[in-house]
Amino acid sequence: xxxxxxxxxxxxxxxxxxxxxxxxxxxxxxxxxxxxxxxxxxxxxxxxxxxxxxxxxxxxxxxxxxxxxxxxxxxxxxxxxxxxxxxxxxxxxxxxxxxxxxxxx
Amino acid sequence: xxxxxxxxxxxxxxxxxxxxxxxxxxxxxxxxxxxxxxxxxxxxxxxxxxxxxxxxxxxxxxxxxxxxxxxxxxxxxxxxxxxxxxxxxxxxxxxxxxxxxxxxxxxxxxxxxxxxxx
Numbered sequence: 001x002x003x004x005x006x007x008x009x010x011x012x013x014x015x016x017x018x019x020x021x022x023x024x025x026x027x028x029x030x031x032x033x034x035x036x037x038x039x040x041x042x043x044x045x046x047x048x049x050x051x052x053x054x055x056x057x058x059x060x061x062x063x064x065x066x067x068x069x070x071x072x073x074x075x076x077x078x079x080x081x082x083x084x085x086x087x088x089x090x091x092x093x094x095x096x097x098x099x100x101x102x103x104x105x
Numbered sequence: 106x107x108x109x110x111x112x113x114x115x116x117x118x119x120x121x122x123x124x125x126x127x128x129x130x131x132x133x134x135x136x137x138x139x140x141x142x143x144x145x146x147x148x149x150x151x152x153x154x155x156x157x158x159x160x161x162x163x164x165x166x167x168x169x170x171x172x173x174x175x176x177x178x179x180x181x182x183x184x185x186x187x188x189x190x191x192x193x194x195x196x197x198x199x200x201x202x203x204x205x206x207x208x209x210x211x212x213x214x215x216x217x218x219x220x221x222x223x
Contacts, residue, residue, distance in 0.1 A: 032208075034207075034209040036150075043213035044142075044150065045213070046211045046212075049208065049211070050208065050209075055211055087149065087150055089209070091209065094164050095164065096152035096155065096164075098142075098149060098150040098151065098152065099149075100149050
């Protein structure tokens with residue numbers, strides 16, 4: 001199965017700063033990667049799909065990049081509501097897999 | 106408003122069974138595949154199963170294959186997850202999420218809790 005490794009595990013920043021989250025795949029997945037945000041007690045929310053496409057109603061401060069095995073989620077000018085857990089997910093091959101998550105605090 | 110209505114969670118003893126349901130509201134599952142994803146307490150997301158739009162082709166995580174069965178009823182716009190031979194490590198919040206035009210899980214249910222305990 002394709003293993004997704006997210007780094008860092010925890011990212012400590014302040015509002016107004018920029019966050020850079022990484023997701024590395026154990027083999028090439030082209031751009032079959034998504035990013036999700038999850039807040040405590042809530043379901044995940046799709047942020048980015050196909051590596052760089054913002055989902056509906058997602059603010060422009062969220063952006064994704066990468067292809068093959070290395071992917072990045074960038075959050076410009078952090079807002080207080082952005083502090084949450086972030087997961088990457090691949091559908092380049094079965095089984096679907098998620099990264100272990102990055103906590104943005 | 107598009108939403109997914111989930112039901113069927115609860116407490117069951119090891120070896121028991123539960124059937125989870127996920128109903129689409131404000132849209133239809135017709136033409137879309139649907140995933141089940143779970144999250145154990147304090148843990149990350151784990152993909153469980155997927156059924157293609159036709160309802161015939163299905164995929165399962167190794168951890169549940171042979172014990173869980175996913176099914177799709179387009180007439181009722183509902184997807185089910187039949188869970189048999191439940192183990193303590195199946196305890197989690199289970200989410201359903203369709204694979205729609207983005208190719209990814211762009212809408213999620215609120216989740217239903219499964220507790221497996223003697």
